[in-house]
Amino acid sequence: MSNDKIKVAVIGTGNIGTDLCERLLKDPKFDVVAFVGRRSTSSGLTRMHGRVPNLLDSGIESLEPLWPYLDGVFDATSATAHAEHWAIVQKHKKWIIDLTPSRIGKPLVPVLIDNSPSMKISTDYVANYSMVTCGGQSSAALIYAITKHAKSVEEVEISSSIASLSAGPATRNNIDEYIDSTENMATLLTGCSAVKSILVLNPAEPPVMMRTTVHVRAANFDLVQILQESRDLVAKVKSYVPGYDLVVEPHVAGSGQISATVKVLGSGYYLPEYSGNLDIINAAAVETATQHVHLSRLNHERITT
Amino acid sequence: MISFYDVTLRDGNHAMRHSLTPEFVREYCQIAEQSGVWAVEVGHGNGIGASSFLVGKAKSDDYSLLTAARENLKKVKLAVHAIPGFATIKRDIIPAIKAGVDIFRIGTHVTEVTTAQKHVEYLSGQDQMVHGVLMMSHAIDLKGLVSQAKLMAGYGASAVVLMDSAGNYVPKDVATRVNALKQEIGVQVGFHAHNNLGVGVSNAISAIENNATIIDGSSMGLGAGAGNAPLESIIVNYRRMKSGAPSLDKFLEMSHLVETKCPEYLPRTTSSSIQSGDAGVFSGFAPQVKQLAAEFGVSQEDLWQELGKRRLVAGQESMIREIAQDLMNL
Missing domain, CATH: 3.40.50.720 (NAD(P)-binding Rossmann-like Domain)
Structure with missing residues (x-):
């Protein structure tokens, strides 16, 4: 080859x-x-x-x-x-x-x-x-891991928070388009049409690292399999996004609901480390x-x- | 003349854990219509399009709540709150226009007004009445506040509303900020109090004394955290300040309705609300703080302080779990 x-x-x-x-x-x-x-x-x-x-x-x-x-x-x-x-x-x-x-x-x-x-x-x-989108890239592994080991997925939600400093004029001006694209990806991945994406900008100093939480509601889950699959896929993302980490592992967050959170630290090639959203x-x-x-x-x- | 803006059926929905129903909206609006209030805001606590696992699922969808209100409000304006990042023009704002909403309030965290440009411009381009809302308005210096407010006005907002989302202000803070905006921006100024420190009504009165013209309040103070400034108390005060103020009876009738319909949700100033207010943390986090502090065996006080330190903003509810987890592992 x-x-x-x-x-x-x-x-x-x-x-x-x-x-x-x-x-x-x-x-x-x-x-x-x-x-x-x-x-x-x-x-x-x-x-x-x-x-x-x-x-x-x-x-x-x-x-x-x-x-x-x-x-x-x-x-x-x-x-x-x-x-x-x-x-x-x-x-x-x-x-x-x-x-x-x-x-x-x-x-x-x-x-x-x-x-x-x-x-x-x-x-x-x-x-x-x-x-x-950054929300799409950071959530996909979790969405896939959770919905693969769930029956009858009813709702998928992706919420991301990013540092205000990392959100340039294009992100700010296209926040509706961001939401749309992220939701489309979640539907593509799961076949579920009840999807919701949320983006929050945080102005705190020092700048916060990007976090994405995935929340899934379904008829039932295999939590053990979800945990294993999530850890495997997060490790796989980490091979090309070194600052990608599972900070809250998949857990039951109410009846029929699973939630998990990842954090994305940027690699700092040119953009600062808090721009994990752009890095990913x-x-x-x-x-x-x-x-x-x-x-x-x-x-x-x-x-x- | 002051325009009194009733947020019971929106901010109050935070206190009700988003369990507001069209039946309650209908009953409330029938009294509100006779009260002399200028506008009634309806919807999820975080505005239209915000029902979510992150900040709370609403029992009833936006459309059915808005329709119930619209059918019962004729003289009184129907208003909604919408936050870019949660609500989109296509999915939430256009259907609200179709549902007959009169006033759109587009809110952002006080430093992030540029995320609202498209939404405010779209609405003013459609000849809709649009207000720019600066949430957590304490979390910026005076100069920054003025420049963010000017952006909102520049996009076409006919009013800029200062929200004291954390209930952090005392009356002199309100005086300084409302005054600065009155002098610097050429549009109406509104003020929205929270009662974390027990001075919500005094803050609303301070805003009136400094020429704010839109004053928010809710019946029995029903609202996030320690609640809002009780509308009936604002009216009582205002009646002693100005002639021609609305009469009190219908406001008391609305309070009575809230008091009897949802006694379990009535907010009050507590040691925890004073801590969160003083730390400048968003009041709406209260249910999550209470639940997660118990789940992880950490004190609510420590959790509030840590949230203040990390400067969380509304919409970062999912991070409270991570912080509670960190505190437990300390």
Whole structure:
């Protein structure tokens, strides 16, 4: 199997894009070919001088000569720009990881790739994966573990609290869309339509770490299995999000109800540690790209050998 | 003239553990309609769209409560509270418009007003009356308070309401804050008291004396934690201050209804409420604090203090368990 590095471009030089670029530069599996912004003086682009070979400042158009050298791209721009980016990426037959709230791509939470049929890696090389939301990424393992060992799931609730400082203008402006996307993922995962997502911003100093609580109501549960499955899946998330921890284990929280809480501490590549909400999205993006390329290379070998 | 804003059927729903029914709403609104109160707010304690495991499941859904109120309020305005992060425009606010709500109050923690921009702008764009609510308004300095209030006004709120969600103010704090807002923002100022320190009514009167024009209260003080400023007590005071104040009888009739219908839920100032108020912790945490302190064998006092230290905000109910667990393991 090919051990070539995965050659990528990161589009968007804001906080998320910059953190992602730092993360990919430190990951031996990846080769960051280009970092793409809209202003040559942006702090993100300036920071990558001498570290990324192609620092481009005219948006996705400036990638034109580089497409033959790329496997895929990460999009950390905006929901509106993403629609346009996806069209171009398809034309060049590449994959794209969407970190915007556009909801165009297939929602993917990497920890569940081998578990949930709703979270499979695409068999087409040309693919678009949506990283959902921080609430979605942090809750999916618990939702899956609890509902897998429950009968007749009646309600699923996800509540997250994040540090105010970690919520930028995009999060604040799209709080309804955040709720919608998170709820859609929970429905996709469980088939349950009675889902609710809540987001709370906490301004305390020092900033709080992100916490997500999952609450499930169902006809009955196997708590022992849920505990085991949750611990296993949390450990699996931890392999790509080192600051992910189960702080309140699944417990009975009223009749027919199970609840559990995770905490997410960021890795601090570029963003501060309290930005666990942003960290988990970026970590998921890198893991998704890794898994997608791995599968397509396996398939390719199967065809060619 | 003061607009008296009755939160019995919303904040009171916290005290009732969200067990409010359309029948009670109907009966209450029939008296309220005759009382001279300006508006009646209805819904889950944390506003429409907030019924959840996190902050409490409501016995009756928003729509049936709002419909019951609407059918019985003609002169009196029907109002709702909504918190971005819980309620969304599509799922909760649009159906409330359709249910005939007259006043929308969009609330955020006092430092997080930018999360309400879309909701306030949407409502003012729809020509709906919209108020901006600053919850936990004690948890910011005066300059910050003014700038957050200006944002709300800028989005199109016709009033900014200061909520003393933790019941932390004494009358001079109210005077300073209401005054500053009156001078700095060009919209109406409202005040919403909680009675943790036993000065809810005095705080409401202080707001009136400093020219706030919308005053919240609830019958028998039915509300989160130690409850709100009792509306009937505010009216009695106001009658001695101004001529043309509403007469007392219907307010007393509403109190009597609350007193007889839900005696088990009547709030009062307690040692615990004084501690939470003084620590500046959200009053609505009281049921969880009581339950979890017992479950983990820690004292309520210690738990309140720790919640204050960690500066929890409304909506972080799930963290109380983690903190109680930490205290137990100390």
